[in-house]
Amino acid sequence: MIVVSEQVRSALDEGRPVVAMESTIYSTLGLPVPHNAEALRRCRAAVEAGGAVPAVTAVLDGTWRVGLSPDEEQRVLEGTRKVAERDLAVAAAQSWDVGVTTVSASVALAHRAGISVFATGGIGGVHRGVELSGDVSADLDALANHPVVTVCAGAKSFLDLPRTLELLETAGVPVLGWRHPDFPAFYVRSSGLPVPHVVQGADEVARVLRSRSRPQTGVLLTVPIPEADELDRATHDAALATALVAAEVAGISGAAVTPFVLERVGRATEGGSVPANLALAENNARVAAEVAVALAAS
Numbered sequence: 001m002i003v004v005s006e007q008v009r010s011a012l013d014e015g016r017p018v019v020a021m022e023s024t025i026y027s028t029l030g031l032p033v034p035h036n037a038e039a040l041r042r043c044r045a046a047v048e049a050g051g052a053v054p055a056v057t058a059v060l061d062g063t064w065r066v067g068l069s070p071d072e073e074q075r076v077l078e079g080t081r082k083v084a085e086r087d088l089a090v091a092a093a094q095s096w097d098v099g100v101t102t103v104s105a106s107v108a109l110a111h112r113a114g115i116s117v118f119a120t121g122g123i124g125g126v127h128r129g130v131e132l133s134g135d136v137s138a139d140l141d142a143l144a145n146h147p148v149v150t151v152c153a154g155a156k157s158f159l160d161l162p163r164t165l166e167l168l169e170t171a172g173v174p175v176l177g178w179r180h181p182d183f184p185a186f187y188v189r190s191s192g193l194p195v196p197h198v199v200q201g202a203d204e205v206a207r208v209l210r211s212r213s214r215p216q217t218g219v220l221l222t223v224p225i226p227e228a229d230e231l232d233r234a235t236h237d238a239a240l241a242t243a244l245v246a247a248e249v250a251g252i253s254g255a256a257v258t259p260f261v262l263e264r265v266g267r268a269t270e271g272g273s274v275p276a277n278l279a280l281a282e283n284n285a286r287v288a289a290e291v292a293v294a295l296a297a298s
């Protein structure tokens with residue numbers, strides 16, 4: 001059911017470092033055209049420059065895929081169907097043409113393929129108003145149930161970040177801050193919430209992965225957006241407020257919330273959020289490669 005590319009397979013067989021990458025952020029659901037293609041190019045280049053092999057995950061022609069050719073990556077860029085972990089089964093059974101994988105599905109595919117490090121932009125989490133909607137991203141459950149290090153820039157502050165951190169604690173997922181004491185909020189370096197533990201380097205992350213008491217559980221490594229690329233706090237807060245009101249007025253719910261809010265934040269910042277998004281994704285890919293190299297050497 002799963003097809004791992006030749007390049008990724010031989011790297012894994014030889015114990016060389018590999019970094020899995022999600023595909024939702026590179027699709028039309030994550031970033032506007034043509035920035036999505038640039039994001040993919042820069043992230044893959046960052047992984048390669050760090051000495052690791054990039055492995056983009058997706059569903060193509062109903063098959064779970066890890067590692068794509070340039071033509072296949074082009075199909076992902078044009079993808080419009082979001083695949084969370086539970087949807088992997090449906091996408092296979094119904095032979096979906098192109099399914100772009102979220103963090104939950106990508107972590108699941110990475111695990112299946114034998115990859116231990118995964119790079120994304122931001123994870124999903126507990127949504128604000130969860131008391132009424134019950135909306136908690138399947139990303140959190142996947143982090144708890146697949147033994148993979150997920151490298152992210154935290155989560156967007158349109159989520160309920162305190163509850164997101166609480167749930168990660170309950171689920172037993174170690175949350176590590178990369179040389180930074182605060183849980184990052186995607187476009188900005190600090191959410192104002194402390195991260196449970198700070199790590200100074202990739203060796204430390206590798207040691208945490210090897211030392212877990214529950215072999216199935218993942219590790220979350222949060223890397224703040226580089227200082228130079230951070231959004232101005234006031235711009236950020238205003239854009240999020242606008243996007244959240246728009247989502248409520250439009251009655252958006254479920255899996256449509258994240259793509260909708262992302263698009264509206266882009267509009268509200270007049271595109272200013274896009275370079276920030278690219279910069280953090282690239283930076284995460286760079287750090288993920290470091291972790292993959294440390295793991296391969298250990």
Ligand code: PSU
Pocket residue numbers: 022024025029030084101102103104121122123124125136137138139156186254255256257258262
């Ligand atoms: N955050 C972003 N960009 C994204 C996503 C999150 O800044 O593209 C995507 C990721 O693929 C993540 C998914 O796994 O949204 C979470 O969606 P949901 O909230 O429906 O679980």
Ligand code: MN
Pocket residue numbers: 135136137138254255
């Ligand atoms: Mn949801």
